[in-house]
Amino acid sequence: MELALLESMESIGLSQPNPAVGCVLVQNRQLIAKGSTRAWKQEHAERVAFSRLDPGADLHHATAYLTLEPCTHQGFQPPCVDLLLKSPIPKIVIAVADPDPRVDGEGIRLLRAAGKEVVVGVLGPEAYAWNLNFFSTKKTGRPLWAAKWAQTPTGHLCDASGHSKWITGAESRAYTHWLRQKYDAIVVGARTFLADQPRLTVRDCAGPLNRNPERFVFDPKGRTLDLPEAAREGFRILVCEPELQARGQGTPAGVIPVPVEKDSSELWTVFQDALQGSEFPRPLQSVLVEGGPGLLRELFKHDFFTVVHRFTGIRNFTALSEAHRMEWVGGGPWILETEEEIQGDLLHEWRKED
Numbered sequence: 001m002e003l004a005l006l007e008s009m010e011s012i013g014l015s016q017p018n019p020a021v022g023c024v025l026v027q028n029r030q031l032i033a034k035g036s037t038r039a040w041k042q043e044h045a046e047r048v049a050f051s052r053l054d055p056g057a058d059l060h061h062a063t064a065y066l067t068l069e070p071c072t073h074q075g076f077q078p079p080c081v082d083l084l085l086k087s088p089i090p091k092i093v094i095a096v097a098d099p100d101p102r103v104d105g106e107g108i109r110l111l112r113a114a115g116k117e118v119v120v121g122v123l124g125p126e127a128y129a130w131n132l133n134f135f136s137t138k139k140t141g142r143p144l145w146a147a148k149w150a151q152t153p154t155g156h157l158c159d160a161s162g163h164s165k166w167i168t169g170a171e172s173r174a175y176t177h178w179l180r181q182k183y184d185a186i187v188v189g190a191r192t193f194l195a196d197q198p199r200l201t202v203r204d205c206a207g208p209l210n211r212n213p214e215r216f217v218f219d220p221k222g223r224t225l226d227l228p229e230a231a232r233e234g235f236r237i238l239v240c241e242p243e244l245q246a247r248g249q250g251t252p253a254g255v256i257p258v259p260v261e262k263d264s265s266e267l268w269t270v271f272q273d274a275l276q277g278s279e280f281p282r283p284l285q286s287v288l289v290e291g292g293p294g295l296l297r298e299l300f301k302h303d304f305f306t307v308v309h310r311f312t313g314i315r316n317f318t319a320l321s322e323a324h325r326m327e328w329v330g331g332g333p334w335i336l337e338t339e340e341e342i343q344g345d346l347l348h349e350w351r352k353e354d
């Protein structure tokens with residue numbers, strides 16, 4: 001199952017909105033085929049693994065390891081369970097059941113009814129955590145929002161003049177680039193956009209490099225509109241509609257007018273609706289917010305987040321401002337899922353308790 005989970009990682013950023021699933025086929029303790037979910041609308045993991053089997057492979061004593069229950073419905077692909085039912089494979093090991101109402105235990109029931117031995121729950125928590133975007137969306141019907149930041153040992157995200165490069169080392173930044181592939185959209189605040197001109201790409205990603213997320217800037221007052229248009233290229237800027245109207249310049253390319261006053265108590269909810277209502281190449285399942293502290297604080301206050309990725313570097317700044325120290329309030333209770341050292345930096349990852 002560990003191998004199946006590793007195989008599923010090949011599909012991060014590729015399979016969404018389908019979960020990244022791995023399938024491993026083993027016979028006489030030998031790996032005979034493996035596969036992971038292809039791009040949305042294309043083959044699921046089981047079909048990929050079966051297509052890689054030797055034509056004469058005898059599966060009468062084989063075991064299939066799946067990181068997710070096989071699907072039972074006809075979608076863009078035929079049901080995966082049919083493949084297993086037609087094959088002589090006697091044993092199927094599944095990490096976690098599929099909460100999709102079109103499956104919901106039916107894959108397991110059909111396999112057992114056909115006389116196959118089915119084991120469920122092997123590395124289940126890991127399989128759940130690795131596909132949290134999928135499971136959370138199925139459960140809540142809404143995209144999952146995650147927070148990510150890098151802080152100094154004192155909790156500051158930049159120095160008093162707004163410099164933050166670099167709090168963490170190259171390995172931590174490469175991990176962040178890998179992480180970005182997991183998310184459909186990525187958001188920063190207007191001040192971060194102006195201070196850092198971030199690219200928010202996956203350029204240093206270590207591992208399969210499948211996609212850059214859609215990039216957004218939360219900019220209630222329209223601060224970034226004074227930049228040349230080329231500086232905003234590739235980003236969608238969410239600006240309060242009254243602020244845009246006050247400028248009298250219409251709606252510049254790449255700007256999304258948000259129908260709310262900048263000091264309204266509804267500001268963040270309306271911004272969230274505007275982002276979630278935007279056009280995406282695939283159905284929106286997850287959003288990663290990469291700061292700065294002002295935006296993160298507001299979104300924590302309004303209970304946006306289900307996941308937190310926090311890096312703590314070893315570097316301290318000399319000139320500090322309290323406005324740039326991250327106070328983490330709201331949400332929870334939180335489950336600590338990762339505590340890991342990456343080249344001297346500390347990575348902590350939390351998930352909100354279901």
Ligand SMILES: NC(=O)c1ccc[n+]([C@@H]2O[C@H](COP(=O)([O-])OP(=O)(O)OC[C@H]3O[C@@H](n4cnc5c(N)ncnc54)[C@H](OP(=O)(O)O)[C@@H]3O)[C@@H](O)[C@H]2O)c1
Pocket residue numbers: 148149150151156157158161162163164167188189190191192193195196218219220221222223262263267290291292293294295296298323324
């Ligand atoms: N270490 C890290 O991981 C990291 C990550 C990102 C950024 N940074 C650093 O963070 C600094 C910028 O952070 P920041 O906190 O100044 O800004 P920010 O988080 O980038 O932007 C905050 C945005 O939210 C708006 N906003 C905040 N509170 C609001 C409220 N109560 N009502 C309405 N709008 C509100 C601000 O509006 P207005 O400003 O228009 O009023 C601004 O558009 C940069 O220097 C950057 O280098 C560090």
